[in-house]
Amino acid sequence: MKYMSTRGKVKGINFQDAVLMGLADDGGLLIPEEIPFMSINEIEALKDKSYQELALAIMKKYISDIGETTLEKIVFKSYEAFDDERVVPVIKLGDFYLSELFHGPTYAFKDVALQFLGNLFEYILDQRNDYLNIIGATSGDTGSAAIYGVRGKKGIKIFILHPKGRVSRMQELQMTTVLDDNVFNIAVEGTFDDCQYIVKEIFSDVEFKREHHLGSINSINWARVLAQIVYYFYSYFQTDAADSMSKVNIVVPTGNFGNILAGFYAKRMGLPINKLVIATNENNILYRFVKEGDYSIKNVVQTYSPSMDIQIASNFERFLFYLFEEDADKVRKSMEQLKVEKKIFFNDELMEKVREVFDATSTSNERNLEVIKEIYEKYKYIVDPHTACGIDAVLKLKNIYDEPFIAMSTAHPAKFIDSVVKAIGVKPEIPRGLRELEDKEKRVYELDANVNLVKKFIEKNL
Template identity: 50%
Template sequence: MHYLSTRGGIAPIGFADAVMMGLATDGGLLVPAEIPQLDAATLRAWSGLSFQDLALEVLTPFVGDEIPRADLRALIDRSYATFTHPEVTPVIKTGGQRILELFHGPTAAFKDVALQLLGNLFAYLLARDGSQLNIVGATSGDTGSAAIYGVRGKERIQIFILHPKGRVSPIQERQMTTVLDANVHNIAVQGTFDDAQRVVKSLFNDLPFKSAYRLGAVNSINWARILAQTVYYFYAWGRVSGGDPAQPVSFSVPTGNFGDVFAGYLARRMGLPIERLVIATNRNDILTRFVKTGVYAIEDRVHQTLSPAMDIQLASNFERYLYHLHDGDTAQVRALLGDLQDTGRLSVDPARHAQVQADFSAAAVSDPETLDQIRATFASSGYILCPHTAVGVRAAQDLPGCVCLATAHPAKFGEAVREAIGQEAPPPPSLLGLLEKESRCVELDATPEAIKGHLQSVLEVPT
């Protein structure tokens, strides 16, 4: 399998290079040159596999022969041994909806599914090549802690995570800043997640700096993140459909950066019978507006909400969808992104807008509706939703039997849950005592210059 850039500016590369490159050197995102196609017999055979066995099958065609199958299986087993549920991502039924619980990893968020694997992939490839990697990432809440837990203490890796000061929950902040391993560096920046993400992209687009300091990416711009998240769509379908290829399943996906829902789109392109893919957004509804109008337009500010991991204006993985929507026409992708940079908006033609609406449904959910959904679900079943999951459940209220992705444990958002139901969710063991632990973090301006200077002060200056 070879990988290309959405902007067409690189020669095809292999899986290992794609993982290590993160963001393509032309500023685009990496995508597979072709998408494997699955037949009905394969879907039936996969439907009853354990999560680990299924992950091996889903990943293999994308990895090719670059990692021996036995080594890949060992990486998968090591990654999901850290999860507390034997199914890794179980599907449970509550009320009229099915909930795909993605929060049984070490940081109680869906990002663990991908980042435990990515951390082990990095360590494997670096040890094989005898090289070093300095990871730089931005987080709106859960990516940072999941990335840190994926690589903490690993040789050959340093990790620098930027989060917007005061715009993540206290638990999310402490999950990052209480990890005191010498290779972990937390940075609180003044501004929004979009400001932090913009700085990270600037660093990666500075090719001499990226090369000199061996920068790597863990945000969902890294293809391995998308690939790992695709697995749980296949897993949930198998548990709900009974393995019948004639039985499609709908999914509702709380999303801000478009990575999780793009993983579902990839699964459907591979042949998974998905009926509807619902994009569930909060008040920061740029993706919902795009689905409804065909216009992707930036608003004047990012709104703070009860679902902070979705408080995003610029969805990084949207570029991957633009690439597929335009049948791999990289010149068209570049032109659309140029429009976005110059005017703050881009639009697609009527035929492609019709395709968007065939690919996705979308709904924006307000904070009052989020609280109401947490309250209603708890009253009917005793089940507690995190605010992000509540956004997904409310967005799917007209799709009975839809599988709603539970992206985080509700104990990570105690204030919102308490406001909704008058009590907090019992915390999993991984969250106990976090607020009392020693923490370490630096505060910097959200500028490339400030972050570059910090990296240079921490890392040995290359010769």
């Protein structure tokens, strides 16, 4: 399997080089040159595998430059730190399923991919006797998961940008209490989109990127999307639909389009998915896109679900590549249009294609708390505000579609205590790994939202 850029100027690179490159050198995102399709019989043959066995079976289809024995060791090592042997347990709440993606070391879905990516980086760098300086932006969960994935690892330094005051207290503590010498937390005066813009601009400076051996842990890194494809298959296999290999709808709370993009690849691979439902909060650019063909950037609104407080969905470019029938020139022109005009135009024909795959909902801040309360009162089960956006989508759509629903639960409710208490008046049980954070020493660097300032900070600390 070889990889290419969505913008067409980078082609024929192997998986390990794609992992280290992160953002393609032409400014695009790296994707597999083909998506491996599986028949229903092939998919059904995987349904009794453990999570790790399933991950190995799927990842092998995308990785041809790492031996199977080595890949197996990397995969199994990546899920040792999870507090449930199933890695991603699936429960049933009434008439829908909930896939708990938060059993990793930082209690968020990002761990599923970033534990794998951290071990992957370590293996590749050791084989090449090389080093890597990782730079990434976070709206809350990516940062802590990335830091826990690479902290203390040989040959790696990590620089994480987060919007100052715009992540939850627990998310901030998870990042800033990691004092390993190779970890640098940067609080940026601005929004997550400002942080993401800085990272993309730095990666667009190819000379700076190569000189300083920069790599990415954001979901612009293909390995993150690949690792997330696995739990779509695994979650499906835990439902009754798997007995007859019939279709399901899958709801994904998303702001950056990375998580649901993995579902898109799973569907393209043959997994029986009817609709992928994009669940947004009030920062609803993806909802407006699906419902109205309106992909225009507006101001970011602070909500109870801060990891989704995003207007520029960085993984959207990968989907555009397929929407535009793999026309890299169209992708490049659309991304240039977005940068200049703050919007992309879509005709009715394209939107029909979009709606064959996706549906979408948007949840208000007030409704978010109502959903947390409804679920608690009905099932005595506590969900975080991001998951609540997904459950709201299920409640809105379950009478429209015949197929059963799986909602992706993306974070442990203890990471968002204030919102949960506001909704139900009860504190969720706090895992030991989170309880210990308040008393730990903290380290963080504050910078203005300026590309050159961040570049200078990186150079100073290499």
